[in-house]
Amino acid sequence: MTDTPPPARAARQPSALELDRRAFRQRRSRRSVLVAIASSIAFAAVVWATVINTPQWAVVQQTFFNPEIAVASFPRVWEGFLLNLQVLGLSVVTVGASALLIAVLRTLRGPVFFPVRFIVAAYTDIFRGLPFIIVLFLFGFGLPTLTNTRIPPIVLGTLCVTLTYSAYVAEVIRAGIEAVHPSQRLAARALGLGYVQTLRRVVLPQALRKMTPPLMNDFVSMQKDVGLISILGAVDAVRAAQIVTAQTYNFTPYVVAGILFILLAIPTIRLTDWYTARLREREQMGSIV
Amino acid sequence: MSAVLRAEGIWKAFGEREVLRGVDVTLDRHEVVALIGASGSGKSTLLRCLNLLEPIDDGQIFLDDEDISDPRVDANRVRARLGAVFQSYNLFPHLSVLDNVTLASRIVHRVPRRQAEERALALLERIGLADLAREHPDRLSGGQQQRAAIVRAIATDPEVLLLDEITSALDPELVGEVLELVRQLAADGATILMATHEMAFARDVAHRVVFLDAGTIVEEGPPSVVLASPREPRTREFLARFTA
Numbered sequence: 001m002t003d004t005p006p007p008a009r010a011a012r013q014p015s016a017l018e019l020d021r022r023a024f025r026q027r028r029s030r031r032s033v034l035v036a037i038a039s040s041i042a043f044a045a046v047v048w049a050t051v052i053n054t055p056q057w058a059v060v061q062q063t064f065f066n067p068e069i070a071v072a073s074f075p076r077v078w079e080g081f082l083l084n085l086q087v088l089g090l091s092v093v094t095v096g097a098s099a100l101l102i103a104v105l106r107t108l109r110g111p112v113f114f115p116v117r118f119i120v121a122a123y124t125d126i127f128r129g130l131p132f133i134i135v136l137f138l139f140g141f142g143l144p145t146l147t148n149t150r151i152p153p154i155v156l157g158t159l160c161v162t163l164t165y166s167a168y169v170a171e172v173i174r175a176g177i178e179a180v181h182p183s184q185r186l187a188a189r190a191l192g193l194g195y196v197q198t199l200r201r202v203v204l205p206q207a208l209r210k211m212t213p214p215l216m217n218d219f220v221s222m223q224k225d226v227g228l229i230s231i232l233g234a235v236d237a238v239r240a241a242q243i244v245t246a247q248t249y250n251f252t253p254y255v256v257a258g259i260l261f262i263l264l265a266i267p268t269i270r271l272t273d274w275y276t277a278r279l280r281e282r283e284q285m286g287s288i289v
Numbered sequence: 290m291s292a293v294l295r296a297e298g299i300w301k302a303f304g305e306r307e308v309l310r311g312v313d314v315t316l317d318r319h320e321v322v323a324l325i326g327a328s329g330s331g332k333s334t335l336l337r338c339l340n341l342l343e344p345i346d347d348g349q350i351f352l353d354d355e356d357i358s359d360p361r362v363d364a365n366r367v368r369a370r371l372g373a374v375f376q377s378y379n380l381f382p383h384l385s386v387l388d389n390v391t392l393a394s395r396i397v398h399r400v401p402r403r404q405a406e407e408r409a410l411a412l413l414e415r416i417g418l419a420d421l422a423r424e425h426p427d428r429l430s431g432g433q434q435q436r437a438a439i440v441r442a443i444a445t446d447p448e449v450l451l452l453d454e455i456t457s458a459l460d461p462e463l464v465g466e467v468l469e470l471v472r473q474l475a476a477d478g479a480t481i482l483m484a485t486h487e488m489a490f491a492r493d494v495a496h497r498v499v500f501l502d503a504g505t506i507v508e509e510g511p512p513s514v515v516l517a518s519p520r521e522p523r524t525r526e527f528l529a530r531f532t533a
Contacts, residue, residue, distance in 0.1 A: 014300075017347075018347040023358070024360055
């Protein structure tokens with residue numbers, strides 16, 4: 001107990017005027033908080049009076065937010081949701097790999113690669129334009145018919161998601177690579193780095209930063225689109241909810257499934273917001289305007 | 290002579306780093322003051338604080354005797370009365386030169402477009418950029434861009450012009466045309482506070498030179514004194530490095 005920390009550098013005492021200003025700013029921000037609270041309460045009161053405190057509300061509640069049906073349907077919906085998660089997990093891997101491949105194929109230079117570039121470009125054009133539901137019908141139903149075999153829905157679902165999302169993600173990656181200023185390549189090549197070294201050490205790290213927000217956005221979009229595999233007859237969360245709804249004539253199971261998808265998406269959405277905010281902070285000089 | 294802009298005891302820290310440590314500056318009407326000092330001495334920060342682009346930690350700033358550092362003051366209204374030109378021009382790349390120049394007149398000062406454009410074209414004519422008025426900034430040379438940026442700043446008749454090392458990003462052969470424009474503005478009676486590394490220009494045009502070092506003003510006075518025979522050893526040291 002003999003060690004004493006070194007004395008902190010004496011902080012400068014702000015002038016009385018500055019202290020006044022700080023007090024004023026604090027009062028003002030406190031007032032803003034109070035105004036926010038008051039307006040929130042007023043808003044809640046209006047909602048209560050015009051929506052909840054009406055005779056129709058009970059009917060709405062019974063049809064969409066019935067707690068008993070929610071509890072009863074949850075195990076089946078959850079079981080279906082696990083299938084969605086499996087398809088999602090598999091798709092993340094397959095989309096990532098094939099999108100990267102497509103993006104690299106598209107950036108290949110040299111006349112020899114023209115057919116490759118052409119095919120890949122056509123692929124991204126077609127699958128970005130084609131509605132996902134048509135992909136599901138064409139491949140999800142067409143492929144088993146063609147091969148005359150039963151293919152498990154998890155495989156078909158993953159295939160369809162991959163076909164569509166690879167096209168989107170490949171374009172994001174390509175745009176990210178091309179958004180890195182050419183002077184960066186020049187600087188790297190001038191240092192003697194090779195083409196691949198330049199790509200790996202200089203271009204991709206910078207491209208990754210530019211790509212992350214749109215990539216996360218595509219990921220959120222993919223998270224909910226895996227719900228469309230119910231069309232293939234797979235008993236996923238959506239189909240399970242549909243089954244229970246058909247039995248009970250009550251729409252609560254859809255709400256349960258919907259909530260599960262939202263809960264799945266929220267962490268990614270928050271992460272994206274946090275990441276873009278951090279990028280913005282780092283690229284600014286710390287000014288207020 | 291009354292002070293247009295007066296800053297008293299300005300303190301500004303970024304985190305732990307104190308960039309301005311009690312700076313006093315006054316600027317009289319029609320006065321041209323050159324702010325000199327090494328990189329990182331706080332010149333740009335001081336200009337940004339005066340423009341309310343950076344909140345100060347202590348001190349007071351007066352514009353025509355109104356305390357503009359008061360948090361109750363509408364900062365946008367204050368900035369509309371000051372003109373600023375930056376080191377890297379900061380022209381809006383999506384607008385033509387003419388639209389760059391008239392933007393503030395039209396949007397902030399509510400001048401009708403025709404009137405704003407007439408005035409802008411007259412200004413551009415004077416500096417020989419009228420031919421390029423419809424071009425986008427990236428078609429212009431650095432010197433032309435910076436002159437357009439100066440015209441953008443003066444188009445709203447600001448009471449004070451703050452110039453932040455406006456020739457530092459230019460090729461040497463383009464510096465002259467920009468300084469010539471500033472010289473004209475000074476001759477026309479503009480009130481200018483400029484951070485600069487152009488000592489010869491400061492000697493010619495400035496009425497007063499202020500030497501900033503490590504966030505404090507070490508010496509100030511007429512250029513014939515500060516630049517030719519400085520009193521302070523730190524000023525001498527700085528100037529020696531410059532002319533070496």
